[in-house]
Amino acid sequence: MHKLLSNRMTIFVLVAPGLLLFLFMVCFPIAMSAYYGMTDWRGIGDYQFIGLDNYIEILTRDGVFWRSLLNALLLLAATLLIQHPIALLFSIFVTHAGRFEKLFRTVFFIPAVISIVVTSKMWVSVFHPNYGVLNKLLTAVGLESLKQDWLGDPSLAIWCVIFVIMWQGFGYALLLYYAGLQGIPKDLYEAAELDGAGRMKLYTKVVIPLLTPMVRVAVVIAVTACLKQMETIFLMTNGGPLNTTQFIGNYLYKTAFSSSLYGYGNAISVIFVIVCLIMTVMMNRVFKKDVGEF
Template sequence: MHKVLSDKKAIFLLIAPGLILFIFMICIPIFMSAYYGSTDWSGIGQYQYVGLSNYKEILFEDPVFWNSLWNALLLTAATLVIQHPIAILLAIFLTHCGKYEKIFRTIFFIPAVISIVVTAKLWSGIFHPNYGLLNKFLEGIGLGVLKHDWLGDPNTAIWCIIVVVMWQGFGYALLLYYSGLQGIPKDLGEAAKIDGATHTQLYSRIMIPLLAPMMRVAIIIAVTTCLKQMETVFLMTNGGPANSTQFLGNYIYKVAFSSSLYGYGNAISVLFIVFCLILTVVLNKALKKDVGEF
């Protein structure tokens, strides 16, 4: 093994397949998108080179692009501030459920295994203004005055989308934190209890800090998922009403394929990649922290 690792030709042959795939599947498509983003092209036939005009228009004259980016950041913030703290609390709850642990774990993970199409149709029905379960519930408890066209109002539609996305992705966040807690040696908790630590002190000063590496993974996955959100939006509102629920993934599809502005759509995708790279670097630096061994 030492001879193989010291042989540069052998090392190159080992990494060559992965490197070739990376170049042809990642690098070349990005460069092609950057080039097509500088053209006025419908995706078929001749195209005209327009330089940086598409990028300038997106950055300075396209409010839908910025609204789509804002919605992605809003979803990210809601996920990190609401979904993840609840997931941590329920993960702690699962560790104390005893024989009912598997039952609760299955119940909490059910939304994650439901098809996105089924989820979108389910929640679209719940939010329906006429026969939706939410309005029926409000009417049933005497709050009929609050009945609303939840997906038809720009002020409430985005929050409905955020609720649905967080509900569907909750199981994965819970599973990550639960597995992280299971990986912490039990003797640490027992030693803390012997030393007189309360449950609050046990989790706030020992368990949660030791959960930091898993938190980092969960946060990066959550941010990535929120930024590339498309399917739920496409199936429930397609970015409407008035682009109030537009996300960048759905907006790129709508511009490039529905409006046949292929060059403009590629320019949006390139700026999206640049933004994701910047955010990834910032996150890695912000979350980078040495964690002691158990």
């Protein structure tokens, strides 16, 4: 086997199919998008080569694009600072729930397995200004003054959308931390307790440091999910009102296919790929240490 793998021709034959598939399925489409991004093509008919005009327009004068990127960063911040700490606390609770462990684990994961279409439309109904459950509940408890047009108010809509996205993804975050907790040997808990560590010190000094590899995985998944977010936005607000809930994926779709600005949409996609690459490099620098083991 060693002799076979040391043959360069054999290595090339083994690698070539995967490399060709990668070039055809990834590199070639990106290159074509970069080219079409330098045209004024509307998806059909003739087009003209306009150089870097689309890219300059996006980076210097397209406020909707920057708002879309800002919304993705807001979602990422909310996910890492709110959703994940809560998911970690709940995963600890589930781990010590005894005979109810499976029940709680199932209940918390339900939002993640329901169709995005169903959950998005459900929350649109909840936030409806006239017959929505939220406004009716506020009226029932005497807080009618707090009733809002939740998805129609530019200052509130983005936070409602972020809440729904975090609610949908909460189960996945909890499952990641729950899996990490299950991988920590019980002997470490017992050793820490024998050394006199209290409940708080047990988790801050022993458990959470040992969860670092899983935290890294969770952060990478969160960054990816926040950047490529589209379905929930499209189904709930389609970027409205006034593009305040716009995300890059939805903005790209509307530009290329609804507005028939195919060249401009391709330019957005190329810049989006560059943003993703930058985020990947940044994460690699933050997580430059090797992932340890329990």
